Amino acid sequence: MKYRSVTEIIGPIMVGPSSSHTAGAARIGRLARLLFDGQPKRVNIHLYGSFAKTYKGHGTDVALIGGLLDFDTFDERIRDAKEHASNANMRVRFHEEEAIPDHPNTVKLRLESDDNAMELVGISIGGGKIEIIELNGFALQLTGHHPALLIVHQDRYGVIANVANVLALHKVNIGHMKVSRKEKGREALMVIEVDQTVTDEIMTSLEKLEHVDQVAKLHE
Amino acid sequence: MIQQETEVTGRSREAVLTDMDEKLTIMEEAVRRGIEEDVKSVSGLTGGDGKKLEKYIENGNGLSGDTLLRAVSRAMATNEVNAAMGMICATPTAGSAGVVPGTLFSLKDKLNPTREAMQRYLLTSGAFGLVVANNASISGAAGGCQAEVGSAAGMAAAAAVELAGGTPKQSAEAMAMALKNMLGLVCDPVAGLVEVPCVKRNAAGASIAMVAADMALAGIESRIPCDEVIDAMYRIGESMSETLKETALGGLAATPTGKALESQIFDLSAERT
Numbered sequence: 001m002k003y004r005s006v007t008e009i010i011g012p013i014m015v016g017p018s019s020s021h022t023a024g025a026a027r028i029g030r031l032a033r034l035l036f037d038g039q040p041k042r043v044n045i046h047l048y049g050s051f052a053k054t055y056k057g058h059g060t061d062v063a064l065i066g067g068l069l070d071f072d073t074f075d076e077r078i079r080d081a082k083e084h085a086s087n088a089n090m091r092v093r094f095h096e097e098e099a100i101p102d103h104p105n106t107v108k109l110r111l112e113s114d115d116n117a118m119e120l121v122g123i124s125i126g127g128g129k130i131e132i133i134e135l136n137g138f139a140l141q142l143t144g145h146h147p148a149l150l151i152v153h154q155d156r157y158g159v160i161a162n163v164a165n166v167l168a169l170h171k172v173n174i175g176h177m178k179v180s181r182k183e184k185g186r187e188a189l190m191v192i193e194v195d196q197t198v199t200d201e202i203m204t205s206l207e208k209l210e211h212v213d214q215v216a217k218l219h220e
Numbered sequence: 221m222i223q224q225e226t227e228v229t230g231r232s233r234e235a236v237l238t239d240m241d242e243k244l245t246i247m248e249e250a251v252r253r254g255i256e257e258d259v260k261s262v263s264g265l266t267g268g269d270g271k272k273l274e275k276y277i278e279n280g281n282g283l284s285g286d287t288l289l290r291a292v293s294r295a296m297a298t299n300e301v302n303a304a305m306g307m308i309c310a311t312p313t314a315g316s317a318g319v320v321p322g323t324l325f326s327l328k329d330k331l332n333p334t335r336e337a338m339q340r341y342l343l344t345s346g347a348f349g350l351v352v353a354n355n356a357s358i359s360g361a362a363g364g365c366q367a368e369v370g371s372a373a374g375m376a377a378a379a380a381v382e383l384a385g386g387t388p389k390q391s392a393e394a395m396a397m398a399l400k401n402m403l404g405l406v407c408d409p410v411a412g413l414v415e416v417p418c419v420k421r422n423a424a425g426a427s428i429a430m431v432a433a434d435m436a437l438a439g440i441e442s443r444i445p446c447d448e449v450i451d452a453m454y455r456i457g458e459s460m461s462e463t464l465k466e467t468a469l470g471g472l473a474a475t476p477t478g479k480a481l482e483s484q485i486f487d488l489s490a491e492r493t
Binding site: 001002003005006007008010014015016018020022053054056057059078104105126128 | 225228229239240243246301302304305307308309310311313314315317342347354358360362367409411413462467468469485
């Protein structure tokens with residue numbers, strides 16, 4: 001089941017005009033910022049399908065920028081997000097893509113700062129609900145139903161066991177886990193959905209592990 | 221619904237109801253703005269029609285009956301506030317956000333429900349909406365307007381039956397009859413904006429919801445069961461042309477007037493930037 005909570009049907013509270021093209025877009029932008037761990041300096045946004053055709057009228061552009069500035073779906077500053085972005089020295093460029101995506105509301109964001117870059121593909125599936133389907137070239141499925149951990153690490157033996165061990169020590173149960181890598185021995189990504197809250201203490205322990213490069217947590 | 225919600229989210233019953241109560245407040249404020257203030261969208265395409273209809277009802281010459289017309293005026297009011305980038309609560313989406321509260325705030329005048337009954341109205345409509353979302357779609361880009369205003373009309377009809385004291389079975393019949401009459405409805409917004417024809421489709425959605433609720437309360441049943449209507453809606457959405465699914469390429473968006481409005485709006489905004 002894609003939708004589980006009544007709040008996904010009655011809600012979100014948001015500024016108009018479109019739950020998928022405005023609220024969903026704001027959520028994708030905000031999630032990208034969260035994963036990037038801060039505000040990017042430059043963002044390239046590629047819009048596909050219905051997003052590419054109708055973003056101006058739906059305020060998809062200002063919503064994505066608003067999300068990147070950490071505005072929630074009901075934050076009325078979304079309307080003037082472009083101004084807020086230039087005040088915050090964040091440069092955003094939009095690209096309308098012709099390619100036909102699997103899902104009509106697809107957006108690819110490339111976030112950059114001086115020493116960091118991240119690429120994320122998100123889809124807005126209706127009523128403000130979103131999914132992140134790709135991160136730095138890794139395919140993933142994050143529904144946002146459970147707290148999730150994203151761990152960028154090096155593809156070495158023992159890393160998975162060490163991560164699982166930290167979670168076990170803190171009595172955190174893993175509901176779903178996916179590990180992918182680009183190439184043997186190179187950058188890899190763990191996506192872990194858990195049942196309990198991930199505390200800062202757990203995050204610190206995970207970050208200290210050998211061959212772990214980056215840890216991010218997502219809560220919905 | 222409350223039990224399922226507490227199980228899925230781990231929130232208490234109290235928290236679930238408080239959440240619904242906050243949303244009621246947002247909805248009521250959007251309706252109030254739409255029927256009292258002079259709301260105008262950024263494009264200038266919509267605004268003021270909810271207020272106009274509310275005045276007309278007050279004059280006492282309405283043909284359709286005040287409760288039905290108020291559901292319509294309040295649905296339009298909400299959608300006009302939405303088009304003006306005002307604060308609303310998506311039910312199930314923003315483009316279809318008028319139907320569920322419009323119907324509720326008309327029935328509120330007629331039935332004088334308690335605040336808790338109004339919270340339950342939202343939960344009931346949400347429960348029916350969840351079934352549609354998981355078995356079909358609530359996205360215009362995926363299933364056309366039938367998935368948005370159609371779903372909303374079904375949800376509102378089901379919840380209206382409950383608010384009026386009908387049975388759960390009658391709620392399902394009401395949803396089936398409302399959704400049946402929205403099947404095939406395409407999503408063809410002029411200039412890609414959630415304005416034309418969205419505001420008036422919310423008006424029609426609210427009126428269909430009211431009539432379907434009355435029919436179900438009268439004991440009328442849908443020949444095709446509710447679940448099958450939802451399934452039919454999904455399959456119709458799948459076979460619908462992409463030009464009619466929120467791409468602004470077909471339908472009303474592609475009419476001469478639709479096209480003319482589109483270039484007007486975007487020329488204007490190009491000048492401004």
